[in-house]
Amino acid sequence: MQNLDRIVELLKGYLGGDLTADESIELQELFAAHPGLVELSSELKDIGQLEHALQDYETLYNEDRVNREQLVLNDILLRINDGKGGRGGHHLRQNIWLYSAVAIALLVLSAGLFMLRDYYLMIPSNGSDQLLTENFTPGHNKATLASSDGNSIELSDTHTGIVVSDNITYSDGTHLESGHHTHEDTRLTLSTPKGGQYQVTLADGTKVWLNAATVLRYPQKFGNDVRVVELEGEAYFEVARNEKVPFVVRTKNESVQVLGTHFNVNTYKDDQISTVSLLEGSVKVSLPNETSKILKPGQQCVSHTDHMEVQPMNAGEAVAWKNGEFMFNSESLVSAMDKIARWYDIEVIVEPQLREIAIWGTVSRYDKFDKVLELIKLVDKRIKFKVEGRRVMLMK
Amino acid sequence: MDHSVLINYLHDGNDAGLIGVYRLYNKPLFYFVQRYLKNYQIAEEVVADVFVKVWERRLQFADMNRLRAFLYIAAKNMCLNRLRGERIFKDAENIEDYDQLLTEDGDAFTQMVRAELLKSIMEEVQRLPEKQRQIFQMSFLDDMSIDEIGTKLGMSPNAVYANKSRALATLRGHLKMKNSLYVATLFYYLFR
Numbered sequence: 260m261q262n263l264d265r266i267v268e269l270l271k272g273y274l275g276g277d278l279t280a281d282e283s284i285e286l287q288e289l290f291a292a293h294p295g296l297v298e299l300s301s302e303l304k305d306i307g308q309l310e311h312a313l314q315d316y317e318t319l320y321n322e323d324r325v326n327r328e329q330l331v332l333n334d335i336l337l338r339i340n341d342g343k344g345g346r347g348g349h350h351l352r353q354n355i356w357l358y359s360a361v362a363i364a365l366l367v368l369s370a371g372l373f374m375l376r377d378y379y380l381m382i383p384s385n386g387s388d389q390l391l392t393e394n395f396t397p398g399h400n401k402a403t404l405a406s407s408d409g410n411s412i413e414l415s416d417t418h419t420g421i422v423v424s425d426n427i428t429y430s431d432g433t434h435l436e437s438g439h440h441t442h443e444d445t446r447l448t449l450s451t452p453k454g455g456q457y458q459v460t461l462a463d464g465t466k467v468w469l470n471a472a473t474v475l476r477y478p479q480k481f482g483n484d485v486r487v488v489e490l491e492g493e494a495y496f497e498v499a500r501n502e503k504v505p506f507v508v509r510t511k512n513e514s515v516q517v518l519g520t521h522f523n524v525n526t527y528k529d530d531q532i533s534t535v536s537l538l539e540g541s542v543k544v545s546l547p548n549e550t551s552k553i554l555k556p557g558q559q560c561v562s563h564t565d566h567m568e569v570q571p572m573n574a575g576e577a578v579a580w581k582n583g584e585f586m587f588n589s590e591s592l593v594s595a596m597d598k599i600a601r602w603y604d605i606e607v608i609v610e611p612q613l614r615e616i617a618i619w620g621t622v623s624r625y626d627k628f629d630k631v632l633e634l635i636k637l638v639d640k641r642i643k644f645k646v647e648g649r650r651v652m653l654m655k
Numbered sequence: 656m657d658h659s660v661l662i663n664y665l666h667d668g669n670d671a672g673l674i675g676v677y678r679l680y681n682k683p684l685f686y687f688v689q690r691y692l693k694n695y696q697i698a699e700e701v702v703a704d705v706f707v708k709v710w711e712r713r714l715q716f717a718d719m720n721r722l723r724a725f726l727y728i729a730a731k732n733m734c735l736n737r738l739r740g741e742r743i744f745k746d747a748e749n750i751e752d753y754d755q756l757l758t759e760d761g762d763a764f765t766q767m768v769r770a771e772l773l774k775s776i777m778e779e780v781q782r783l784p785e786k787q788r789q790i791f792q793m794s795f796l797d798d799m800s801i802d803e804i805g806t807k808l809g810m811s812p813n814a815v816y817a818n819k820s821r822a823l824a825t826l827r828g829h830l831k832m833k834n835s836l837y838v839a840t841l842f843y844y845l846f847r
Contacts, residue, residue: 263723266768267775293758295765303772316773319682327699328685332677335703336670339710588671589678619660619675638660 270296274303322569329557329571395628395649398471398602401455404435406479407446420458423447423479430458445479451492454604461488464499465506468581471601472527493525495581498540512562517542522554523577529597533562536577583625587618592635596653603628610654613642658719665713673710676722681706683770684726690766691734701733708746715750724753727767731760 269286272278278286290297303309318324400419404427405411414421418429427447428434449459451469458468462480469475473492481487486506498506498517508515510526512533520540526533535544536559544560544567545551552560552569559572579586580598587595593614600607602624620634635642635653645652658679664672681702688698708729709722716722732744747756757764 262720263768263771267772270768270772271775293761293764293768295761296768299765299769299772312769312773313776316682316686316770316777319686320777327695328681331681331699331703332674335673335677335706335710338703338707339670339673589675619664619671621671 266296270300270303273300274309326571395603395605396454397625397627398454398456398604400457402449402451402457402469405448405450407444414457420460421449422460423462423477427479430460442479446476447479448474448476450474452604453601461486463501463504463506466497468495470494470580471604490524490526492527493523493580495521495523495578497521512546512564513560513567514545515542516545523581525577527601531563534577535560535562536572538578579621580624584621584623585631586621589617589619592616592618592638592653595635599628599631600651603631604649606650608650608652610652613639613653613655616642662716662718662722665710665716668713670710672713673706676709676719677706680723680726683767683774684730686773687727687766687770688730688734691731692737697737701730701737704733705730712750717750721750721753724757725750727763728753728756728760731763731766 400416402414420430470493476489506517521538523536537554595618596607661672661675
């Protein structure tokens with residue numbers, strides 16, 4: 260059969276009226292081989308009819324249709340995994356989400372993805388590139404804590420997080436080095452650089468995991484009517500339940516109000532949009548123009564400056580980073596490389612024609628950069644890399 | 656696009672492959688099935704059944720083209736079986752036959768091309784720069800008047816009415832649209 264993609268390209272060219280002479284000939288041959296297409300093309304050449312057909316097709320992108328799409332997928336995954344049998348010997352991460360259909364699909368997904376690592380290890384790597392990228396180490400625990408009274412300290416990278424109460428200590432109880440004096444009204448700022456990550460337990464018991472290039476501003480002690488923090492970058496929250504005192508996360512685009520719940524907020528300065536992904540509990544996302552949406556577990560909300568879209572989410576994907584992985588599910592190459600660049604603290608430039616290539620797969624965040632490159636090479640063998648200092652360029 | 660990654664995942668028994676194929680083709684397949692079975696719940700069942708079959712036969716697909724031929728033919732068979740109420744149409748054993756079956760069944764072929772064509776156009780719309788996408792969406796969904804669209808584009812209603820060809824040139828300039836299909840469609844909306 261003639262390549263379907265080619266047929267679609269020819270027809271689009273025909274409808275748009277910009278076929279080359281050679282393509283026109285190809286099209287005529289196509290029509291001769293498949294008379295049904297003649298009717299199809301003349302139908303859609305009429306713009307009114309095309310409008311009608313596209314409107315029909317567009318209903319597939321409606322919220323409820325997209326939700327059903329996810330449910331059907333979950334159903335398919337459950338059915339195929341009934342017959343799969345045990346996987347044996349892999350380590351199941353601590354799971355915290357309770358949304359059942361999504362959770363079951365996710366458990367199965369993690370099992371499948373571990374097999375991928377063995378697969379791509381077989382690809383030989385390009386010797387000279389490897390030397391240059393040897394210095395690209397993955398990120399690690401690194402953050403700075405600043406307080407409103409002017410003090411600022413580098414936090415220890417042998418600890419994973421800090422706990423805030425009357426004093427501030429590391430998560431294992433050790434005190435901070437430079438005798439950090441704080442009082443009730445102190446406002447604190449925890450920030451991670453590129454290549455950094457850190458965790459903090461706030462005064463109310465809420466746990467927050469910060470990804471790379473992230474800033475979290477919060478008070479040493481919360482007030483009695485509302486608990487407010489500010490976020491720029493990406494963080495995963497497990498909010499301590501308190502029905503009387505709502506917890507609010509403010510970002511450049513929106514404000515997220517929660518009662519007690521587990522969710523991820525992605526709101527980097529360079530990105531135009533923010534994404535709030537809910538795993539468990541309930542949140543209300545509001546924009547400055549007062550529109551708001553309430554999310555159910557398994558949903559995510561993408562905020563632009565003046566409107567929001569609610570979509571079903573792949574929970575594994577949204578918090579893969581917190582679990583130590585990059586997970587790409589048909590993500591564009593440029594978006595994937597942005598995330599990778601932040602973590603390895605490098606600059607990545609992707610040639611325009613490569614930007615929209617879809618990336619699939621999972622790789623550990625703690626693997627060397629070369630492993631990540633191999634994943635990219637797997638997707639499209641024609642991609643070439645050029646490394647200059649800390650800058651990596653991807654081209655054809 | 657090279658989909659060999661997904662085929663490889665399928666061969667390895669990695670369901671990331673099935674998920675990928677589902678995300679790529681479930682919309683056009685659902686659209687295709689609904690041309691035969693109007694009821695969306697039954698259509699969903701058929702789509703689910705087809706993807707389960709893909710998984711069961713995952714080792715047999717050498718490339719995405721063959722998998723795609725199987726998707727549509729198997730889906731059509733299931734639709735017909737449902738409509739007839741009995742399992743008259745059985746799936747061919749040899750995957751290599753599906754190409755041929757697809758070419759022989761003019762109706763299935765045309766409906767498949769239709770679904771994939773609409774999918775391709777919609778995907779391009781989704782990938783348009785934000786402003787262009789908004790305007791395209793506005794024309795489709797929001798039934799905006801010439802005044803409203805003209806205001807959005809910074810064109811006075813008079814300018815829009817007065818000189819259509821100049822309006823079209825301004826439109827092209829504003830939106831820097833290369834694909835004339837979209838310009839033509841927008842033009843239609845502005846002046847219908």
